[in-house]
Amino acid sequence: MILKRSITARFITALVLVLLIGQSVAAVATVMYARSKLLGSLEMRMSRAASITAGMSSGPLLSYDYAPIDTYIEEIMRDKEITAIRILDGQGRIARERVRPAESEGAGINPFLLKKTMTMKVPVVAAGEKIGEVVIDYTSKGVNDDISKSVVMTALFQAIMLVVVSVVVILLFNRHIKRPVSRINSAIEKVTTGDLTAAVPDLGENEIGGIAKGLGYLLDKLSSSISRFNSVSNSAATAVEQLTTAVKNISEAAKRQSRQIDGVISGIRAANDSQRKTTENTDRLSRVSSENVTSLLQMKAAAEEIAASTGRLFKSTGDSYAMIAEMSQTAKMIAENSNEVSHAVEDTSASVEEITVSLNAVRENTKKSSELTALVRVLLTERGTLAVADAIEAMERIAEEVDSSAKIITRLDERSKDIEKMLSVIKEVTEKTNLLSLNAAILASQAGEYGKGFSVVADEIRALSDRTSASARDIANIVGTIQAEIHEAVTAIQTGVKKVDEGKELIFKSGEAMGETLEAAQKSAQMAKLIEKATEEQAGGLRQIQLAMENVRFMIEQVAKATEEEKRGTSHMLDSISDVKEVAELVKKGTEEHAIGTDIISKNLGLGLDMVSQINRSAQDQLKVNEGIIASVEQMKSAGGSSLRDMEAAALSFNSLRDKVEVLKREMELFKTGASDRSADS
Amino acid sequence: MAQVAIAYAGKEEFGIDIHRVVEILKAQRIHSLPQLPPFLCGVVSVRGTVIPLVDLRKRFGISPGPGKGRIIVVRSGNEQVGLLVDGVKEIIDLEPEDVIMPPSIFKGLKTEYLTGIGRRGDAIVILLNLDTLLTSEEKIQIEEISRTVEAGDDNAP
Helix, strand or coil, rough: CCCCCCCCHHHHHHHHHHHHHHHHHHHHHHHHHHHHHHHHHHHHHHHHHHHHHHHHHHHHHEEECCCHHHHHHHHHHCHHHHHHHHEEEEECCEEEEEEECCCCCCCCCCCCCCCCEEEEEEEEEEECCEEEEEEEEEEHHHHHHHHHHHHHHHHHHHHHHHHHHHHHHHHHHHHHHHHHHHHHHHHHHHHHCCCCCCCCCCCCHHHHHHHHHHHHHHHHHHHHHHHHHHHHHHHHHHHHHHHHHHHHHHHHHHHHHHHHHHHHHHHHHHHHHHHHHHHHHHHHHHHHHHHHHHHHHHHHHHHHHHHHHHHHHHHHHHHHHHHHHHHHHHHHHHHHHHHHHHHHHHHHHHHHHHHHHHHHHHHHHHHHHHHHHHHHHHHHHHHHHHHHHHHHHHHHHHHHHHHHHHHHHHHHHHHHHHEEEEEEHHHHHHHHHHHHHEEEEEEEHHHHHHHHHHHHHHHHHHHHHHHHHHHHHHHHHHHHHHHHHHHHHHHHHHHHHHHHHHHHHHHHHHHHHHHHHHHHHHHHHHHHHHHHHHHHHHHHHHHHHHHHHHHHHHHHHHHHHHHHHHHCCCHHHHHHHHHHHHHHHHHHHHHHHHHHHHHHHHHHHHHHHHHHHHHHHHHHHHHHHHHHHHHHHHHHHHHHHHHHHHHHHHHHHHHHHHHHHHHHHHHHHHHHHHHHHHHHHH | EEEEEEECCCEEEEEEHHEEEEEEEEEECCCCCCCCCEEEEEEEEEEEEEEEEHHHHHHHCCCCCCCEEEEEEEECCCCCEEECEEEEEEEEEHHHHEEECCEEEECEHHHHHEEEEEEEECEEEECCHHHHHHHHHHHHHHHHHHHHHHHHHHHHH
């Protein structure tokens, strides 16, 4: 039993006081009543005795014969209350008297302030005249004793009653009121420490039982609300964690994307360089081919000179032949002719040498252009195609990254929708908690004294629900911001995807252009080979001409010798001259073939020049395409950069969101519910 | 010193003695019964018990405000009656010196519906008299309806 401020103590004290006071009052009243009654009856008895005595005394007083009255007086004195009885005569003298010997006084109880001795006087009347008086002295001792006894009895009885009634009432009180209330109290104390799993006992169908039921109902609702809240806030915390990780992943992906874009840009720049080199080489090729053409034209001019010289030769030979008859006269003329022939041969030789030199130059140039073409091919095959392949690969990787970014964003979107769902749950829980706190406050007020502790709980709950709803509003704002940022990121990613596709197209076009360039280079190589072959044939033809020239010179010498030795014989001269004719024919044929060969070379060179200018044009286009690619890629990079910034802003929002959720979670953990143990790790 | 629950309908605030309040619920699905008297706007089912519903806003001619509304279940005589309001704000203590008796006509309501006017800061709270809120015939009608519904529940399988 708690003694200090408990109901029991106060109740018991009050009860005992009330009983005590009541019983005292009752006792006093009873005693007073008894006293008055006893006194009254005593008085009555005394007066009757006195009256009778008075009546009986009139005779004796008159006749001075007190014998009959003595007996009566003896009888009367038997009454213990009477201490003395005196009969007085008319003069006041004592006629007869009886006095009881005083007993040991003893401290008689006289709590009632009764006069110790009282006197009853009754006049003796005879014939209407007072002839004496009867005086009876009586004590109230008997009455006192009786009263005392009765007081003691009453007090004893009332004490017993007091004790019995108190005990019974206390027991009943304990059983029906104090125990249930203290059970409720202990449950409430557990609740104030935050333990909402406190079990509320079933206390029957009375008012206290009603309070207990109400309490149990409230605790259940509160407990379930808070544990739901706990799990929701745990899920919210987890979702925020996931969001933060997702944002981190996206940031890293964007950074990777940026780096890859850099790789692509450098690859494209390398391709650009190869392109420029290709252009330079084709320019050189072009120049070389022009030089070839010039050489060929020179060759053609020389060949025509040869033809002209051969014609002259023929003519001179014809003249010589016609003049054989007049040889003797015209030996000098022959000699002159031979000189002319000699000159012509020398000229032809010189021309042939020029032609050979030109041919060599051509061959050199052709070799050079072959080498250049091979180089171009190598460049294109190795560096160009590789660069394009790298670029395509990089593009595809970027596309994958963008895809995965898009997927992450979609998940982000779903997460934020989850958060919205959770928010609405939280709002619902908050409303219900608010309602709950109102009902709790009502029940608390209805319970009055007993409910003071509980109304504190109710106030706390209401404050909690206010804070929760404020937090839920904040979270809703944050989620709205996040969603807006997600949409921006989605738009940025979509732009990025478009740019990647454009980049891919450009790269493909670039690849095609390179392929064309490669083809053109190969054709150019083939052309160079043909030119080489023709030049070889040309050289072969020229060598024949040279040999023929040598022969001619030799012949001329023979002629000269013959002219000096013309006396030897005309037939020798004729033979010589006919030999010369044959040789001239050979020369003519050779020159014609030479001319054909030169024409072929010319045509091929022309084709080669066309090829070269085509290559040039392709290379120029290629350069433009590469510039375009670089520009697009730069744009992609900046787009990626802004996405990255958006992601980082979103990450900051997530962090503040996570902090808010943590705060809420900690508040919730102050309350221990049955579910909290189970969901502590969720 | 009385404790009252402050409910609001439209722009007015009403005070209801807490000791007559059983509980406060969120507004929920209102079922209507055939031949309901006009002052009842339906019944609601609360944990198995059927409670008739009085729309406090219609009763005092106030147009309903935004929000879903709340139902305050009060004891009137032996029966329980639900009062439909816009919402419940809080529970306050009113000292006797804050309660004044109203003039006989106050804001268009007859004062037999009020037990007094409470002052709460600068605002005025109309303290409802739950006993006179429903006339005696209306109370009898509510009793009959509750009995009929319970009898119907007993008969239902």
